Amino acid sequence: MRKVGLIAAAVMAAVPVAAGAQARADEKAFFDLYKEMVETNTVAKVGSCTKAAAQVGARLKAAGYADGDITYFSVPEHPQDGGIVAVLKGTDAGVKPMLLLGHLDVVEAKRADWQRDPFTLVEEGGYYYARGTVDDKAMSAIWADAMVRFKQQGYRPKRTIKLALTCGEETTWAFNGAQWLAQNKPDLIAAEFALNEGGGGLLDAKGRRQLLSVQVGEKAAQNYTLLATNPGGHSSAPTPENAIYELADAIKAVQGYEFPVKFTDTTRAFFAANARMRGGELGGAITRLLADPQDKAADAIVSRDKVMHSTLRTTCVATLVEAGHAENALPQRATANVNCRIFPGETVDTTLATLKELAGPKVTVTANQPIRPIAVPPALDPKIIGPMEAVAKKHFPGVPMLPTMSTGATDGIFLEAIGIPVYGAPGTFLDPDFNGIHGLNERIRVSSLYGARDYLFDLVKAYAG
Structure with missing residues (x-):
């Protein structure tokens, strides 16, 4: 709720x-x-x-x-x-x-x-x-x-x-x-x-x-796991390859990505009503975004409201992180849970493909069980x-x-x-x-x-x- x-x-x-x-x-x-x-x-x-x-x-x-x-x-x-x-x-x-x-x-x-x-x-x-x-x-x-x-x-x-x-x-x-x-x-x-x-x-x-x-x-709720692994070693001799840093880079990439704006009949009616009721800068931005979902400037204004931002698109956010095995050792493993709320019509697999691209080749991404139905x-x-x-x-x-x-x-x-x-x-x-x-x-x-x-x-x- x-x-x-x-x-x-x-x-x-x-x-x-x-x-x-x-x-x-x-x-x-x-x-x-x-x-x-x-x-x-x-x-x-x-x-x-x-x-x-x-x-x-x-x-x-x-x-x-x-x-x-x-x-x-x-x-x-x-x-x-x-x-x-x-x-x-x-x-x-x-x-x-x-x-x-x-x-x-x-x-x-x-x-x-x-x-x-x-x-x-x-x-x-x-x-x-x-x-x-x-x-x-x-x-x-x-x-x-x-x-x-x-x-x-x-x-x-x-x-x-x-x-x-x-x-x-x-x-x-x-x-x-x-x-x-x-x-x-x-x-x-x-x-x-x-x-x-x-x-x-x-x-x-x-x-x-x-x-x-x-x-x-x-939306459909789906969790994904991001995993980075390295051989590890003694922390007194660090190397550029570090599971925590690689995972952090992947998480930052997910944070910086905006899924595209989409509408259903319901959300179109919702935003049209809000445009009428609110007016002003926000109402104008909503009207422009309804006409052109790729209007980045209008999207930026509407998305100042976190609920409206989420109503416009699929969202993915890191919710859990676990890394390392000792305070004086290089991490061998680092994982993060990313919780996605998938826009109706989009699938678990298409969202997985996007997360894999964002995470890069050094981090594996898998969809967690259970797999939710498409919304x-x-x-x-x-x-x-x-x-x-x-x-x-x-x-x-x-x-x-x-x-x-x-x-x-x-x-x-x-x-x-x-x-x-x-x-x-x-x-x-x-x-x-x-x-x-x-x-x-x-x-x-x-x-x-x-x-x-x-x-x-x-x-x-x-x-x-």
């Missing part, structure tokens, strides 16, 4: 949240589900997504879902990385299903670094604090809660609604449930389209709604975008909606690889610093969470009929 300093919250005693703080009866039930999700540790190798999936399944069963409507899945090698798929059957077999996708796992959070226990939900100053309060247990809880409410209310949609809550989104090395479903159980999750994380909304520093965002496409941008489909805008007019009147391409990565890429277009749903408004996602003291405004719940519930019904 995608930046300004933290907004100061009102000074209050940090206390665990009580369900009684909620206004409506249906909000109390949602809060109980959300709290249970957040307080269930689902960090890879530490917690258990399997446990969280079972908790959701128990609530679905209590609401009236039959055993045949619920599928739990995992693999023997990763018993704690399981997930759940649930199905609410529609009345019209001629209408293709829709899929609600969320991930149960969260980024690691160390208690010593946090101001509060990261796995105890705390309300303070109008926010809920804990790991996963946003990413992605807000949306996962909203989807699960919607499925419960649909069954309790006797709602009979025309379109079948499927829910998939998976594990492994926050790592590249753990078992990934969305990928496993796409490769092993595609019929179970088959859908005309899916709604996922990645969209949302932006607040200003005073908490006022500025814009809504729908994610239409994303396939979904269409700016009016049948998808239209209901988002129509429901937003009711819930968030006057707030503009922009299509965006994520410069990060979600599990949507695995579904798009089997032909399911995935859209990051709008509705969850975040602060300008994006609320500590993946960082310290992750939080969400209480009002934002419940507002998103109401919006997304109505949005699903708008699609389902």
